[in-house]
Amino acid sequence: DAGVIQSPRHEVTEMGQEVTLRCKPISGHNSLFWYRQTMMRGLELLIYFNNNVPIDDSGMPEDRFSAKMPNASFSTLKIQPSEPRDSAVYFCASSLPGTTDTQYFGPGTRLTVL
Amino acid sequence: QQQVKQSPQSLIVQKGGISIINCAYENTAFDYFPWYQQFPGKGPALLIAIRPDVSEKKEGRFTISFNKSAKQFSLHIMDSQPGDSATYFCAASKGGNEKLTFGTGTRLTIIP
Secondary structure, X not given: OOOOEEEOOEEEEOOOOOXXXXXXXXXXXXXXXXXXXXXXXXXXXXXXXXXXXXXXXXXXXOOOEEEEEEEOOEEEEEEOOOOHHHOEEEEEEEEOOOOOOOOEEOOOEEEEEO | OOOEEEEOOEEEEEOOOOEEEEEEEOOOOOOEEEEEEEOXXXXXXXXXXXXXXXXXXXXXXXXXXXEOOOOEEEEEEOOOOHHHOEEEEEEEEOOOOOOOEEOOOEEEEEEO
């Protein structure tokens, strides 16, 4: 079975550019989570969706960040404009219907903003 | 507001020894406490989890001890092996469709 798929795996961009990270959750999962991991702040939940609807976006740092889930098999996290402090590893995770107890993480996207 | 506090930040244990990582939580509504294991370059993966109706759960060399009155739980790795070297995160949630709140992580290194 394919796990959570994220693309790209690595992204290097310059400050001010738009960055779009993509995620395909595991088929049949209806909750999707975006996390950011840094050495300083650890693993932070940015936003999570249930049945394609954003449930909690309190972790989204600021208006430069936006996330969408147009259907059950695809989500994007966009940063516009990007800043050096956005450099981190971004993870997408998904879970089965009715529970977020077990979350399956993707391999992550390592973002570097120069 | 850090709702789950994890310690230590890093830990070095000799092969064959016992690794112990501790977590404390504040929200008494939490009723699910998982541990995730993350290897370099990979995403975290569920290792073991416990609910507060039991004080201990064991799976192979991994044991969670849970103290409801103290609002603390810990991960014990018996007979630690070099392959256990990873970052470990504790977490907590209210269950159902509630989000997980993660601790800050412990980088565990097992030396020969």
